[in-house]
Amino acid sequence: MNNLFNYIEKESPIHGLTGATKLVCLLLWSLAAMTTYDTRLLVVLAIFGIALFPVGKIGVKDISFMLWFTLVFLVLNTVLVYLFSPHHGTEIYGTCTYLFGLSGHFAPTAEQLFFQLNYILKYFATIPFVLLFVCTTNPSEFAASLNKIGVSYSVSYSVALALRYIPDIQKQYHEISQASQARGVELSKKASLMKRLKSASAILVPLILSSMDRIEIISNAMELRCFGKNKKRTWYMAQKFKPLDYISIVVCALLLVVSLTLTYINGSRFYNPFIR
């Protein structure tokens, strides 16, 4: 199961943080990176995020596949943004400076290029941190940490249940699909699209019906053990907070404060070098 989520077990300061800390940091970090479009802060976030990888002992090799995926996605999105509105930068920054003596709808402007640079930076500011979170957080601890940051324990328990049953359902899906394929259900490119959708539901129906039985069995078992009768419950995977936990939360909170302050000072979410 841990393989599924790319969790890499190692001894490092980041692995040592509690799940709750990492989750809070992730939320604060994402909020900080989402609110701002200030180039300077984005650069700081991107560098800081990448600098944390050696601290967490995660190498490029561990995440190369995910990196490729992200890069393809990033290039595609950047090209799409340019194709759809080559003058988005002008709208945002309020000036229009044509480059290379060209003009016309698709001619590059300094504002557009600057906007796209920010757009790419924004990816680089958020994604390294998420990758790091994925690689260093034990999924089982994740559910416990949700409860710690104030999510009600029944919802946290749903998350824990989902994590617990993903491998089971995956195995069951595989079995049903093999059995159906042995009976001639075609899922590959050879069949037409409609046929493929229909054969997918031929696998889905037994899978979902058996899952409904599973829901019945599990909820009966939980009810027999009086789940939900008390206001609190304890978690096997929960850990105690250490000094480093508090420090990391404070640092991430500061980043968010900086991001909000910059938005306030700039008067908008963008840092505008074109108007002086």
Place this chain on the structure above:
Amino acid sequence: MRKFTVKTIVAIGIGAALFFVLGRFVAIPSPVPNTNISIQYGLLAFIAAVFGPFAGALAGLIGHFFIDFSYGWGVWWSWVIASAVFGCLMGIFSSKLKIDEGEFGVKGIITFNVAQAISHLLAWVGVAPCLDILMFQEPVDKVFLQGITGAIINIITTAIIGTIVCLAYAKTIPQKGSLKEEN
């Protein structure tokens, strides 16, 4: 109104697990290169119709979060939230259906599909692009094109798969008064 019971909690967990497995491992190649048809929304519509808006919203939220999480390309909150919105709306619109009592006739099929079409449109053309614009300041045309394409594909897959699953599930439940006295 359905109560928030232990069964709902379990349904959220299992629903999210199913959503994850279908979204992550069941890739049906589509005619457009590099895009796969996501069949998990058919399942989510079913879960929402049977267990209500709360279960639908949370199963979508958790399941979609885990899919993003496991790919490691970053969590796209705008689309994760849109999944949750779809589950919630679907649960609200289809609250009159009684699939868990074995009733799913022609009227049920129509209600189910109208509900899912409206929910998909609201979630992918309404919520997801707006959040994208809010968070990333992406150009309006691009996000709406993405949203509309997503909505259309999802409506078609949900119409086929969701309906088949609901029909099959309703059949397994004995209806009220289905027993006859023999003379």
